[in-house]
Amino acid sequence: MSASSPSGEVPARGKRADAVRNQQALLSAAAAVFVTSGVDAPIREIAATAGVGMGTIYRHFPTRADLVVAVYRHQVDACAEAGPTLLTSAESPFAALRQWIDLFVDFLVTKHGLATAMQSDSSGFDALHAYFLDRLVPVCAQLLDAAVTAGDIRPGTHAYELMRGIGNLCIGRDNDPRYDPRRLVELLLQGLQRPQSP
Amino acid sequence: MSASSPSGEVPARGKRADAVRNQQALLSAAAAVFVTSGVDAPIREIAATAGVGMGTIYRHFPTRADLVVAVYRHQVDACAEAGPTLLTSAESPFAALRQWIDLFVDFLVTKHGLATAMQSDSSGFDALHAYFLDRLVPVCAQLLDAAVTAGDIRPGTHAYELMRGIGNLCIGRDNDPRYDPRRLVELLLQGLQRPQSP
DNA sequence: GACAAAGCGGAACAGCGCTCCGTATCGTAA
DNA sequence: TTACGATACGGAGCGCTGTTCCGCTTTGTC
Structure with missing residues (x-):
């Protein structure tokens, strides 16, 4: 590794x-x-x-597991690199955050697939998961900070918590038309955006 | 239902x-x-x-799910009916318990397969699980009682607990030669058999 | 430009789920 | 008992899949 x-x-x-x-x-x-x-x-x-x-x-x-693992790492890296890039290219820090989360949701498909593809090798999975956290939590935190500083969203949300929440929303989305995680993620985002005080 | x-x-x-x-x-x-x-x-x-x-x-x-569900119910019923039968046919209540648990372990393959085969319909799965508990816990309890009364095993073990323990031992046995749940179940049984006092 | 070596593509094979329909069996009414 | 629909059966056949294998192409090097 x-x-x-x-x-x-x-x-x-x-x-x-x-x-x-x-x-x-x-x-x-x-x-x-x-x-x-x-x-x-x-x-x-x-x-x-x-x-x-x-x-x-x-x-x-x-093997299929080899491919999934490779895609996983590739996606983690791409996601990590996309954060700073979006921050400069998007029209606002909040827009950057939204676009980044969109990438992140795509990526979660691979992540969840990984779990089933590696059901035997749990130690390897743990290592990959650690890599995931190490690289992405700081990027998410940076996007969050920028959006807070710009006044786009309310402060007080932690990157890990947000990522984990989104990850959980995306569990069990096996082409069931009744459950679209993206809708819920968008809701989460809108909740983040609007400060609670009138 | x-x-x-x-x-x-x-x-x-x-x-x-x-x-x-x-x-x-x-x-x-x-x-x-x-x-x-x-x-x-x-x-x-x-x-x-x-x-x-x-x-x-x-x-x-x-569909495959239909078959798995039908087998599941069939197995629950067969297992439930086997309890009393074994109690009269086996050479001792403990032997009856052991044979019954052997059936039960076979059955768990279907039960675990059911979970993946019904990943969408969780309410149907819950109903089936309730049926499973309703029918099998009393049978297991009866076998346990008989073995205790006969002095074969120590008292104090609850049927639900035993069944759940065995169920958990049988998780993740996908033809991995390094993990044979039956060996562990047998160990559990031997632990039940031998009273702890000298 | 020539020539290994490295890499590529996709035909071919085997195994699977699922459908379809000619045939066999069953239950029944005469 | 026989005759005859209704019902159920079997398995060939189709389309899709993973995986292998080898003749051909591209690449880097001298």
Whole structure:
């Protein structure tokens, strides 16, 4: 577990350029497909989305768990890096927070899928979860602080608490049309936005 | 949920005799296959074990959840009826208890499979769980009492507690050779058997 | 430019869930 | 007892899946 490169995946030095390209494409494609079709999405669909053959997937990620874990780390890194970027690009700190949470919700699909994909290896899962907290809680806190400072939201909410709340809202969303976590998350956000005093 | 017939499944009056026969065969076969291959066992395997065609399975149980639920109820009833029977047939109340628990452990595979097979319909699951408790706790208590009265085991153990303990021991036994719940259950039983005083 | 080596794609195979319909069996009324 | 609908049965067949394997392409190097 040598968390070396700050920009996410280790570039696998010595690898050919096309191999590195494909690996990145695969990670992005898999992340997107997981959101729309769940972590059990057909391999073919992921390959097609990435524009590669199936053999390429199996070469890079021999088992489904390998792929899910890789996507997970990739997403954690992407989410962590998106925080500061959004803060400068979005029209307000609150907008940045909302967009970041949107990314975060997408990511939770992978995170929850990870739990089932790794039911045997709980120690490995714990390590990944620690990595998740280490990288994302500070980013969320930064976004929260900025929004508070700008007067967009009320103070007093902790990053860990918010992330955990959102995470819990997103449990059990197996394409049940009666339960849309995003609606509830949006509610949470609006509650954050409006100060309680008249 | 009209729990009418004390002997388990409602005989489905008006149905043809062979249909009733096949339904029973299917329930027994599925229960057996679940134990050896899990609740995700191929439909073909269940059909073959029951000696029927696949069409027959789908006619009786349109979805996998239907089959699992039916097996579940069938098993609860079988387990409940086995208690008194074992008490008269086994060589001692303790032997009866042990044999009954063996049945119970088999049954737990179905019960745990049920949870995943019904992840959407939690209210239906609760009803089934209540049925499970209503029928089996008294039977277990009866076996326990008999063994205590006979001096086979120490007193003071409650049926619900024992059943729940065994249930928990049987969590996560997905063909992992390093974890055999039956060994631990046997240990529990031996602990029950031997009074602590010298 | 030439040439290994590394990597790629997708045809091919095996196994699965599920459907459909010709056939066999059952219950019943004559 | 026989005859005849109604009911239920079986399994071939279809479409989808994971996984492997190998001929072909791309890459980096000299």
